[in-house]
Amino acid sequence: MSCMLRTRNVRLAGAMAMRANFSTTAVVASDVKRLAVIGAGQMGLGIALVASSKAKVPVTLIDTSEVSLGKAVKFLDKLLQKDVAKGKMTVEYSTEVRDRITTTTQFSDVGAADFIIEAVPEIPELKFKIFSQLATEAAADAVLSTNTSSISITKIAAAAIGAESRVVSTHFMNPVPVQKGVELITGLQTAPETLQRAMDFVTAMGKIPSVSADSPGFLANRILVPYLNEAIICLETGLGTKEDIDSIMKNGCAMPMGPLALADFIGLDTCLAIMRVLYTSTGDSKYRPSVLLTKMVDAGWLGKKSGKGFYDY
Ligand SMILES: NC(=O)c1ccc[n+]([C@@H]2O[C@H](COP(=O)([O-])OP(=O)(O)OC[C@H]3O[C@@H](n4cnc5c(N)ncnc54)[C@H](O)[C@@H]3O)[C@@H](O)[C@H]2O)c1
Numbered sequence: 001m002s003c004m005l006r007t008r009n010v011r012l013a014g015a016m017a018m019r020a021n022f023s024t025t026a027v028v029a030s031d032v033k034r035l036a037v038i039g040a041g042q043m044g045l046g047i048a049l050v051a052s053s054k055a056k057v058p059v060t061l062i063d064t065s066e067v068s069l070g071k072a073v074k075f076l077d078k079l080l081q082k083d084v085a086k087g088k089m090t091v092e093y094s095t096e097v098r099d100r101i102t103t104t105t106q107f108s109d110v111g112a113a114d115f116i117i118e119a120v121p122e123i124p125e126l127k128f129k130i131f132s133q134l135a136t137e138a139a140a141d142a143v144l145s146t147n148t149s150s151i152s153i154t155k156i157a158a159a160a161i162g163a164e165s166r167v168v169s170t171h172f173m174n175p176v177p178v179q180k181g182v183e184l185i186t187g188l189q190t191a192p193e194t195l196q197r198a199m200d201f202v203t204a205m206g207k208i209p210s211v212s213a214d215s216p217g218f219l220a221n222r223i224l225v226p227y228l229n230e231a232i233i234c235l236e237t238g239l240g241t242k243e244d245i246d247s248i249m250k251n252g253c254a255m256p257m258g259p260l261a262l263a264d265f266i267g268l269d270t271c272l273a274i275m276r277v278l279y280t281s282t283g284d285s286k287y288r289p290s291v292l293l294t295k296m297v298d299a300g301w302l303g304k305k306s307g308k309g310f311y312d313y
Contacts, residue, residue, distance in 0.1 A: 036113035046176025122273035164189035231259035264303030
């Protein structure tokens with residue numbers, strides 16, 4: 001089958017399955033045999049869950065922290081129970097989904113996967129280190145994907161010495177089980193086949209892929225995060241209370257969530273890291289991170305995940 005025809009069929013099947021119930025059937029066949037997800041935080045866990053439930057692919061979830069893995073498993077069980085309670089999934093299928101996901105602290109387990117998605121914190125040096133390890137420890141034909149929100153894919157690929165052409169970005173949105181769009185980004189070195197394999201896999205996960213250029217923040221965060229930062233500057237300069245800021249954007253501008261609640265949900269450390277990448281890589285003062293945002297991260301007030309942000313959780 002020609003590549004174009006295959007892509008069209010994959011998209012068509014994906015679109016048809018999108019109308020079907022969440023559930024028990026894979027959206028479209030994927031030739032991925034095992035996925036490894038590095039980082040079991042909110043994004044890594046969401047990716048693992050959707051890969052297991054939608055694409056029916058076995059997943060190895062890797063984290064350096066036993067505590068994070070424990071939290072992830074607890075949260076996974078809660079999400080599955082919720083789906084069963086809402087009638088979105090049978091008990092049997094939730095067990096099947098759960099059983100396809102295994103957790104480990106052993107990085108070398110990436111070797112068994114043919115598709116790897118990195119979802120560790122938005123720290124450039126950390127991602128570069130992981131991709132340099134992947135170049136030697138991953139299978140020779142595995143796709144090496146990053147979920148970075150803003151870091152250059154070309155730079156991440158450059159760290160994967162000898163495997164540069166297999167590096168791509170599959171930028172899932174939060175919460176992964178809910179948001180349909182996935183931003184795909186190639187580095188200068190990415191082979192067209194790598195992009196195609198990424199497109200096929202996210203489609204098999206029931207997602208709608210779109211392609212963005214490799215530029216700071218890509219498309220989604222280039223537009224979204226400066227908006228969140230501006231809302232925080234409005235709060236720090238006393239233009240409104242947090243409730244007023246969130247209320248006018250929700251009730252006046254039809255945003256599904258207020259910007260401060262959304263920043264808390266994303267994670268204030270992640271928002272700050274993205275603003276820093278935008279600011280330092282463009283040198284444009286319009287991307288200056290809010291002083292209040294910086295201070296809140298310094299205080300360890302990271303939003304929902306730490307229990308305190310603009311709101312208490
Ligand atoms: N939070 C969002 O809304 C969102 C949306 C899209 C993309 N992203 C991106 O996804 C990535 C992950 O974000 P998150 O919100 O899930 O972060 P998080 O802080 O919730 O989770 C990160 C996880 O990585 C683990 N980790 C740290 N170092 C590691 C290492 N060396 N090896 C393995 N695991 C390690 C941590 O223990 C933690 O469990 C970031 O690049 C972020 O920018 C986040």
